[in-house]
Amino acid sequence: MSLTRRRALTGLALLPAALCGSSLVGAADAVVPTAVTQAAPKVDIVSFEPALTESLLGLGVVPRAVVNAGFYREFVAQPSLPDDVIDLGPSIEPNLEYLQRLAPGLIIGTSWQLEGTLLQRIAPLRTFDIYAANAQPYRNAGQVLLDLGALVDRRAQAQALLEQTDQLLESLRARLSSFKDRPVYIARLNPDGRHLLLFGAKGMYQAVLDRLGLRNAYQGRTNAWGGSPAVGIETLLEHPDAAFLYYTNPREAVAAQRRLDSSPIWRALPMIREGRIRALPRFYPSGGLLTAQRLALSITEQLLAMEADHA
Incomplete structure (x- = not known):
């Protein structure tokens, strides 16, 4: 029986349209792999989820194909995705005919991406969930890294990367001790100039703030990945003593400002x-986990710069 796009995509959903970047504080402590060479070994895996692609690349192996390579390169970026990785197209409508022809050994993704689909007719499926009901994304990300390490015979590398990340965040926490009593907002500026996407409970931003010993000023409700997308800027008046860290989508930056x-x-x-x-x-x-590293480094860099400006 032939596999149609509509039937195969039953149960799939849009990836969150969210963004990423990188920065360094104490570069000697940073362990983020930023580049993966074209000669890195490939594994016969197709990745449907950028966080899993990031983790595989961080372990020094390259998936054979990914869904929406452009999204990864723009919104995750590091570790870099080699040019010869096959792009199966957008997450909402991947090229299933091409995927069938590839006949990969394994397709990986999150439960909500793969469960309830007919992709199992193309290849075995395995799910990995960082953003789960237990709302412990940092711990989950570490476990996913270990599980992927076992899957691709990179157990030692996964364990080392997990330990290095824990040590890095602990060292950054010590450098931020002067901020333990000052709440911190983390936001994305919306182009309307009236609302913010504020990051709070459940997501990696909150997990990293906790690891750094910082208090999140925003305690409102959030979605599954820790965002509250349409909060009025007047909410910031609730903590007038807070530090405010933000990013803006490049295409919206001028209008928002x-x-x-x-x-x-x-x-x-x-x-x-x-x-x-x-x-x-x-x-x-x-x-x-590598996103958590880069986020922690960038938060530390900006808060220490803020402190130096007010010294």
């Missing part, structure tokens, strides 16, 4: 008037 600059509420915020605001690179909020 122009509208915020004309907002009386924004201009009146103590954190804005007193310069307790710093920009972060873009990060993929549904990323894995």
Whole structure:
């Protein structure tokens, strides 16, 4: 029986349209692999999830194909995805005919991407969930890394990367001890100039803040990956003493900044008037352990820069 796109995609959903970036603090401590060579060994795996692709590349192996390579390169970026990895197209409509011809040894993704689909008629499926009901993404990301390491015969590398990440975040926590009593907002600026996407409970941003010994100023409700996408900027008045870390989608940055600059509420915020605001690179909020590393490094860099400016 032939496999149609519509039937195979039953149960699949859109990947969160969220963003990522990178930064370094104490570069000697950083263990993020940033480049994977074209000669790195390939595994006969197709990845449907950027966080899993990130983890495989961090272990020094390259998937044979991925869904939406462009999304990975723009929103995850590191470790870099080699040019010769096959791109199966967008996550909402991957090229299933091509996938059938590839006949991969394994397809990996999250439960919500793979369960309830007919992709099992093409290849065996295995699911890995970082953003699960237990809301412990950092711990889950570490376990997923170990599980993938066992799957691709990189157990020692996975264990070493997990330990290095724990040590890195612990060392950054010590450097941020002066911020333990100052709440921190992390947000994406929306182009309307009136709302923010604030990051809170359940997501990797919250997990990293916890590991760094920092208090998240935002305690409102969030979705499964820790975002609350349409919060009014007046919410920032709840913690006027907070530090404000943000990023903006490049295509929206000019419009967002122009509208915020004309907002009386924004201009009146103590954190804005007193310069307790710093920009972060873009990060993929549904990323894995390497995303957590880069996020922690960038948060530390910006908060220490803020402290130096007010010394």
